[in-house]
Amino acid sequence: MKKIYFQTKKMTIGYQNIPIIRDIEIAIKRGEIFTLIGPNGAGKTTMIKSIVGQLKLLDGTIYLNKESMEELSGKELAKKMAVVLTDQVKTELFTCEDMVATGRYPYTGRFGILTKKDLQYVEEAMECVHVSELKDRDFREISDGQKQRVMLARAICQKPEILILDEPTSYLDIRYKLDFMSALQQMTRKENITVILSLHELDLAERISDKIMCVRGEYVERVGTPEEIFQKDYIRSLYGIEKGSFDEEQGRLELPKITGDPKVFVLAGGGKGASVYRALQRKGIPFATGILQENDVDYPVSKALAQKVISQKSFTRISEETYLKAKQQIDQCEKVYCAIQEFGELNMENYKLMEYAKELGKLVE
Amino acid sequence: MKISHSYIKWNKQLRWVGGFVFLGILLFILFCMNVCIGTVSISIKDIGAILLRQQNNEMFYNIVWKIRFPRAIAAMVLGGGLALSGYLLQTFFHNPIAGPFVLGISSGAKLVVAVVMIVLVKQAVEINSWTLIVAAFIGAMLAMGLVLLMSGRIRNMSRLVISGIMIGYICSAITEFLVAFAEEDDIVNLHSWSMGSFSGITWDNVKIITIVVGTTSILVFFMAKPMYAYQLGEGYAKNMGVNIVLFRILLVLFSSVLSACVTAFAGPISFVGIAVPQLVKVVLYSSKPILMIPASILGGAVFCLACDLLARTLLAPTELSISAVTAVFGAPVVIAVMLKRKG
Known part of the structure; x- marks a missing residue:
C-alpha cells in the first residue's frame, strides 16, 4: 500500500475570516491524481490558493508527508510543491526558457545563477511538454495555450513531490489537452508525483483522476473515485444544470x-x-x-x-x-x-x- | 536549431557586457567633463597638476577640489541612488511608470526637510547631514505610507500615479509657502535646494551620501534573486519560497532611504527614477534584476552627470534647476513607455 502523502485535517478556507468551505478532509496517496470539480464560484480557486499557502487557512492544518505545511520554510516547501496558477503573468523581456528556468529558483544560490545541471533540467522539462521550440521566444508573445504549457514545464523542472494546478487546461486545444493529461499521468507513474488540480472539463476529470472532490456550498459535497462521482444525474444536480444535460457514463454533454x-x-x-x-x-x-x-x-x-x-x-x-x-x-x-x-x-x-x-x-x- | 540557440545566448551576453562597458565609458567621460567644464575651463592635463599641487593656484585648487569634485561625485552617487529607488518602486508596483517623484515620495521628503530646516535655523541649531537624511526619510515614509494606503484601494495604476502626483503638488505647495515666509538669510539656499540642485555639496556631504547609497545598493543587490521571482507575481513568488511580506517591506524601505538621501542633499529631482531604468533596460535588453540593479545605478549616474553639466553650463552663469533638465530628457521616455504599452 502506498502511503498518504497529502492530507488536510479540518481545513476551513475563505477570505478575510469569512469561511467559504468548512472542514475539508483530503487524503491523497503518493502518485495519485486528485481533481477538484464544481461550478464557477464554488471555491475551487480558493481551495487551490489555500493549499499553496497564498491564502491563510481559517482553520485546520495541511500535512505533507505527515509534516505540517506551516512548519516548512519557504525554501523547503518550494522544493516539495510546484504550482501552475491562473494568475496572469506580466513579464518583460523574459524568454520562455527564462520563464521555465525560474522553476529552479529553490535550488540556485544567493544570486540565482543557473548551473549546467539546472539548464539540463530546464531542457528536459521543456521537451516533456513540447515547448522546446519556444525556447527563445518572448513569453509575452506566445499564445495563452503555449503559456500554460510553458508554466507546466516550469513546474516540472522545479522537481516537486506534489504539483498543484489551477485549471491548467483552460486554454489548451484538444491535442494539447490530451498531451497535457498524458504528461501528468507519466509523471505520476514514473516519478510518483502527487497531483492536485482543478478542472472544468468533466470528461477529462472522469478519465484522469484517481479521486475527485466536488466543491459546492459550505461543505464538500462528495469525494470519491470517478465511478462513485459520475453517477446518474449527479453532475446535473452538482452544477445545477437546467438547460441541456450531461451523460455521466459517456462524459457527453447535450x-x-x-x-x-x-x-x-x-x-x-x-x-x-x-x-x-x-x-x-x-x-x-x-x-x-x-x-x-x-x-x-x-x-x-x-x-x-x-x-x-x-x-x-x-x-x-x-x-x-x-x-x-x-x-x-x-x-x-x-x-x-x-x-x-x-x-x-x-x-x-x-x-x-x-x-x-x-x-x-x-x-x- | 542548437547553433542558433547558442548564438542567441552568446549575442545576449555580448550585449550585456557591451552595455556595461558603454555605460562605464560614458560615466568616465562625463565625470571628466563635469570637472573640467564650467565658468572657468580647466583642461584635463591641468587637473592632475592642480590636484597634485604642482600648480600653485589656490583658486583653481578650490574650484576643482572643493567644488567640482564633490559636486560631480554627488551627482553620480545620488543619480545612481535615485534610479535604483525608481527601479525598486517599479518592481514593487509591477509597473514601469512608478518612481519616487511621480508617487510624491520626493516631495514628501522635501516638505519634512524644509520644516526641520526652518525650525532648526530659527532656534539657531546647526544642521548636520544626518539630521537632513532622517528628516527626509520620515517625509519619504509618510508619503510612501499614503501612497500604499491608496494603492490598497486604487488598483488602477494610472489613477495611483495621478494621486501620487497630487500628493507631490500638495507637499510642494506647502514647502513653497514655508520657504517664502521664512526670512532668515540662511534659508536663501533653501530656495534653490527646493527646486532641485547639486550645488553647494561639500566633501562631508559626499561621505555620508556615499555611505548611505553604497550600503543600501549593496543590500539591494542581495535582493536580486527574490526580485526576479517577484516579477512573476506574488502567487508564484510565494511558491518559490519568497517571504512576500518581508520582501515588500524591504523594497519600500530601501527605495525610501534612497530617495530620501537624494532629496536631503539635492532636493526633489524629477523623472530620473522612471526614465533611467527604462533606458538601461533597452540598452541591456534584459529585465534580470541582477543586471538591472548595477545598470540602473550606472545609468542614473551617467544621466545625472549629463543633466547637471547642462544645468550648469547652458545658461551660465545662471544655473538651471536640475529638475528642469532631467524633465526635458526624462519625460519623453515616460511618454514613450506609455505609448508602447497597449491599452
Missing part, C-alpha cells in the same frame, strides 16, 4: 431538447442517430426516434434530445407492441429520416418501418 409535438421521426440505432439528433436540435425541430434497444449507443443521446423515444429492452427482439407504437408515431410525423446503415435480424422492424414511411411518401432520402 443542449436542451426542443419541446413540442414531434415533427420528424428518426429511425436510428448503431450510433448514426446521434448526429441526426443534434442537427435537428440545432435547427429547432422537435422529433421522435426509435426503435432503439436500451443498450444502443444512440439511446442516451436520444434520451437527452428526443421528445419521444420508442425503445426496446436490451438484448431482446422488438415486440409487436413496440412496432405498432412506432408506426403510430410515424403517422403523426411529417417526415421520416433513416439513420440506419445496416439492417439485421434484430432490427428488421426498423426496415419495415422504413418501407412503410416510403409508401406514405414521408421518407427523406
